[in-house]
Every structure is written in structure tokens, then in C-alpha cells.
Amino acid sequence: MSIIHNLKYSHSAHFIDDLPEDTGFEIAFAGRSNAGKSSAINALANHNRLAYVSKHPGRTQLINFFQLHNNENFKIVDLPGYGFAKVNMDMKKHWDIVLPHYLQKRQALVGLIIVMDIRHSLTPLDDQMIRWFIPADKPIHILLTKADKLSRSQTNQELQKFKQKLKDSNFDVPITFQSFSSLKKDGLESVEDIFLKWLPFSG
Incomplete structure (x- = not known):
């Protein structure tokens, strides 16, 4: 059983001051709108609607925190989806400030999982997300979703x-990646291995 099967909703933040106390250990999920981020979190947590799944991209407009039922020191963090054309300019400017602050300054954050559609991977906005996180000097793992x-x-x-795209991008940091299918639950064990590698406990 995955160590995140017992997640429960904990907190949402819109502004930097809304973030919960910077303690414990957090693994954040980021991804372009409609790349399958919410579906991936739900599959990993074995929960149909823990993270909201919508046919309309761009619905995640808060930083949402989910914690383990039996260990409040560990949280999964669902970051707002990026790249949805209908997000207004004020909202875009807001997240262009808040997200880099969270990614670069958050001490509890131990690693970032970026979700990309395997058929449309490493878009300019994905590249931007990676470069926002690089100064934190923490690991990045990429889920190439919708492999089904x-x-x-x-x-x-x-x-x-994708391996060649990473090489050509010259990120100069180690980035791991894998194929993933929320529908077929394919790739769950590999993500579990990442959790166990990044976290100082085994559940």
C-alpha cells in the first residue's frame, strides 16, 4: 500500500501569508493545466476525488495541502495548474510571484513532481517551472502521464x-522521469520509490 493512501485535505493557500507553518516534509505536484496532475494524485492516494478532477482545465487556483491521517508531518501539496489561456492577467501575475516564492523558499519542501502529458512534454511553461525550482537545489521527478x-x-x-529534450535543455541538475497512467495505475510503484527516497521515514 502506498504511503499516501491515507491522505486527507488539510489547508488551502492563495497568498504567501496563507501558507501553513513551514515544518515537516512536503512533496509538491505541479503541472500544466489538463496534464493529469489531479488524476495522478488521486491514483497515488487511491482516492477518486481527493484532488479535484475537471474536464475544464485551470480549475486548481489554490495551493492545496493534504496530510497523512497518521503522520501530520508529511504533506502532499497540489500546486495551481499553469498554462490555461483563460486565466486572467492579474491571476497569472499573482502566481508568478507566489509560486517561485513557495518553490524556492519553502524549507519543508523536499522535492517537486512535475506532471506532463507524455504526448506534449516539456513545453515552455514546464521549462519555466523547472527553472523556478532549480535554485532550491532539491530533486525533481517528472511523471509523463496518459501513457495509456x-x-x-x-x-x-x-x-x-524526452530524455533528449532534457539533455538539450541544459538544466544542469539531475532530473528523473517515468511514464505513468492514472487510468491503468501504471507507474505507482516507481513513484512510491521516489517518496521513500526523498522522505526520512518509510510511512
């Missing part, structure tokens, strides 16, 4: 293309 929409050979081809 491709054949195994197509998935392997996309993984090789």
Missing part, C-alpha cells in the same frame, strides 16, 4: 525523445 493513450513502443519512443 499510447502503445508500449510509442511510449518507449516518447521516453527516448
Whole structure:
């Protein structure tokens, strides 16, 4: 059983001052709107609607915190989806300030998981998210979601293309990645390994 199967909603933040006390250990999930971030969190937590899933991208407009039922020191953090065209300019400017602050200054944050659609990976906004986080000097793991929409050979081809994209981007930090399917629950164990590697406890 995944160590995050017992998550429960804890807190939401819009402004920097709304963030909870900077203690414990947090793993944040980021991703372009409609890349499958909420579905990935729900699959990992074995919960259908822990993180809100919508057919309309751009619905996550808060930083949402979920904590373990039996260990309040560990939280999963669902960051606002980025890249949705209909988000107004004021909202975009707001998150362009708040998100880099959270990613670079948050002491409890131990690593960032970025969710990308395997068919449309490493967009300019994904690149920006990575570069926002690099100054924190903490690990990044990328979930290439919706792999169920491709054949195994197509998935392997996309993984090789993505590896080259990372190399060409010259991030100069180690970034791990994997294919993932929320629908088929494919890749859950690999993410579990990441959690156990990043966290100072095993559940």
C-alpha cells in the first residue's frame, strides 16, 4: 500500500501569508493545466476525488495541502495548474510571484513532481517551472502521464525523445522521469520509490 493512501485535505493557500507553518516534509505536484496532475494524485492516494478532477482545465487556483491521517508531518501539496489561456492577467501575475516564492523558499519542501502529458512534454511553461525550482537545489521527478493513450513502443519512443529534450535543455541538475497512467495505475510503484527516497521515514 502506498504511503499516501491515507491522505486527507488539510489547508488551502492563495497568498504567501496563507501558507501553513513551514515544518515537516512536503512533496509538491505541479503541472500544466489538463496534464493529469489531479488524476495522478488521486491514483497515488487511491482516492477518486481527493484532488479535484475537471474536464475544464485551470480549475486548481489554490495551493492545496493534504496530510497523512497518521503522520501530520508529511504533506502532499497540489500546486495551481499553469498554462490555461483563460486565466486572467492579474491571476497569472499573482502566481508568478507566489509560486517561485513557495518553490524556492519553502524549507519543508523536499522535492517537486512535475506532471506532463507524455504526448506534449516539456513545453515552455514546464521549462519555466523547472527553472523556478532549480535554485532550491532539491530533486525533481517528472511523471509523463496518459501513457495509456499510447502503445508500449510509442511510449518507449516518447521516453527516448524526452530524455533528449532534457539533455538539450541544459538544466544542469539531475532530473528523473517515468511514464505513468492514472487510468491503468501504471507507474505507482516507481513513484512510491521516489517518496521513500526523498522522505526520512518509510510511512
